[in-house]
Amino acid sequence: MGLVNVKKEWFWPGLRLPYRIDASLAEKRPIVMAAIELWNASPFVRLVPRTAERDSVVFQHDPGGCSSSIGRRGGEQVILCAAAVSVWPPCQTEAQAATATVAHEIGHALGLHHEHQRPDRDDVVVIPEALSKNDQYTIRTEARDFARPIGPYDCCSIMGYGWQRTPPKTRSPCLGAAEPLAPSLPDVLALRTTLRLWTVHQGRLFRVDTFTGERAEVVAAFSGWSGPTAPLLGRLYGFRSGLLQEIDPGLDVATRVGSRTWTDVTAMAGLGDSLFVVAGSRLQRLPLALPDSPTFSVEDWGGRVTLAALGGDLFATQGDYLYRVDPKTGSRQALGKAAWTGATSMAALRGWLYIIQNDRLHRVSSQDGSWQVLGGPAWGGDTALAPLGDYLLAFQNSRLHAVDPQSGAWQVLGPAQWAGVRTATSFYEN
Ligand SMILES: [Zn+2]
Numbered sequence: 001m002g003l004v005n006v007k008k009e010w011f012w013p014g015l016r017l018p019y020r021i022d023a024s025l026a027e028k029r030p031i032v033m034a035a036i037e038l039w040n041a042s043p044f045v046r047l048v049p050r051t052a053e054r055d056s057v058v059f060q061h062d063p064g065g066c067s068s069s070i071g072r073r074g075g076e077q078v079i080l081c082a083a084a085v086s087v088w089p090p091c092q093t094e095a096q097a098a099t100a101t102v103a104h105e106i107g108h109a110l111g112l113h114h115e116h117q118r119p120d121r122d123d124v125v126v127i128p129e130a131l132s133k134n135d136q137y138t139i140r141t142e143a144r145d146f147a148r149p150i151g152p153y154d155c156c157s158i159m160g161y162g163w164q165r166t167p168p169k170t171r172s173p174c175l176g177a178a179e180p181l182a183p184s185l186p187d188v189l190a191l192r193t194t195l196r197l198w199t200v201h202q203g204r205l206f207r208v209d210t211f212t213g214e215r216a217e218v219v220a221a222f223s224g225w226s227g228p229t230a231p232l233l234g235r236l237y238g239f240r241s242g243l244l245q246e247i248d249p250g251l252d253v254a255t256r257v258g259s260r261t262w263t264d265v266t267a268m269a270g271l272g273d274s275l276f277v278v279a280g281s282r283l284q285r286l287p288l289a290l291p292d293s294p295t296f297s298v299e300d301w302g303g304r305v306t307l308a309a310l311g312g313d314l315f316a317t318q319g320d321y322l323y324r325v326d327p328k329t330g331s332r333q334a335l336g337k338a339a340w341t342g343a344t345s346m347a348a349l350r351g352w353l354y355i356i357q358n359d360r361l362h363r364v365s366s367q368d369g370s371w372q373v374l375g376g377p378a379w380g381g382d383t384a385l386a387p388l389g390d391y392l393l394a395f396q397n398s399r400l401h402a403v404d405p406q407s408g409a410w411q412v413l414g415p416a417q418w419a420g421v422r423t424a425t426s427f428y429e430n
Pocket of ligand 1 (some may be wrong): 104108114
């Protein structure tokens with residue numbers, strides 16, 4: 001379905017991409033605009049004219065051909081476009097082919113790698129020998145650290161090259177597939193997995209547009225969601241009607257994991273190959289391979305608990321303390337003073353822990369537990385914190401806030417629609 005960037009610093013918040021078109025492309029502006037419209041036809045992607053945004057793209061003319069970086073690289077980054085083609089498929093007009101080429105480059109900038117760089121591509125397509133010798137970049141399979149294949153191989157992806165659909169260079173099942181005029185639905189669904197904030201609210205599971213604060217319900221046919229959610233290895237985990245569920249963020253499909261019935265789940269985090277779940281006063285480590293057989297189950301985890309994974313460690317607040325928890329044994333060690341009574345949420349971002357407690361947001365050292373209070377609104381009542389790129393996102397008092405993790409300065413996102421939210425999960429952060 002797509003090979004999508006997983007480097008979190010390369011995501012565009014909300015899949016919103018500010019752009020401008022350089023004067024060198026003035027004549028070809030209609031082609032660029034047509035390509036932008038192809039992506040904006042999806043409700044999940046928005047290219048918007050740049051105003052004051054720091055991170056953005058500029059379309060520039062290059063007679064030599066087209067290129068783009070993968071994902072958001074910081075500052076104004078260039079998409080080079082010829083915006084003209086010398087040869088094009090017989091089923092397309094020249095303008096259609098040129099538009100599709102620009103749409104392909106936009107796909108890179110949004111975070112898509114080439115479809116034929118997927119690790120499973122040799123099961124589907126045969127790389128032409130000339131290319132395999134001469135063009136290492138375009139045909140290598142991307143390292144798992146940088147890219148994740150979503151769903152099955154898509155022969156109609158805008159991110160695939162024409163050779164895989166063209167005889168006689170290949171025996172691929174893609175042979176004869178229609179040359180794409182536009183991003184395929186799987187292209188869009190693969191990108192959608194990078195929309196990263198999820199929350200459970202009033203029994204339903206929501207994905208949140210991290211730019212506007214608008215919500216989109218997912219796994220829409222089902223209610224009965226409750227308790228925390230957590231990401232692990234490209235999937236989201238949560239609880240519906242007491243059963244642990246794995247959600248494929250590309251397909252919005254939930255699948256039951258294991259056969260246990262869970263009650264009183266208060267916290268969950270994902271780390272390594274396991275979920276860490278606090279339920280009924282016990283902390284349990286559930287390896288994904290054997291979710292019904294905890295590696296450990298330790299007591300004394302009653303009351304309000306928060307969990308966060310940072311580096312290779314697990315951190316928790318419970319009772320008066322912040323703890324570092326050994327993910328192998330579940331044993332814990334208090335960090336710093338007994339100062340965390342009533343902590344309502346915790347998140348990890350760039351080496352720091354952030355904890356809301358006593359109406360205040362704290363930045364906390366994961367080394368020694370020392371802290372400083374950040375500014376911002378009074379963070380009382382139910383809260384939920386999640387990291388997002390350079391920012392923290394915080395639900396509180398029916399609203400979602402974007403929070404600067406240095407100063408605590410904050411901005412409200414979207415309408416007041418989140419009363420009682422106590423869980424937030426951002427994706428690909430671990
Ligand atoms: Zn490309």
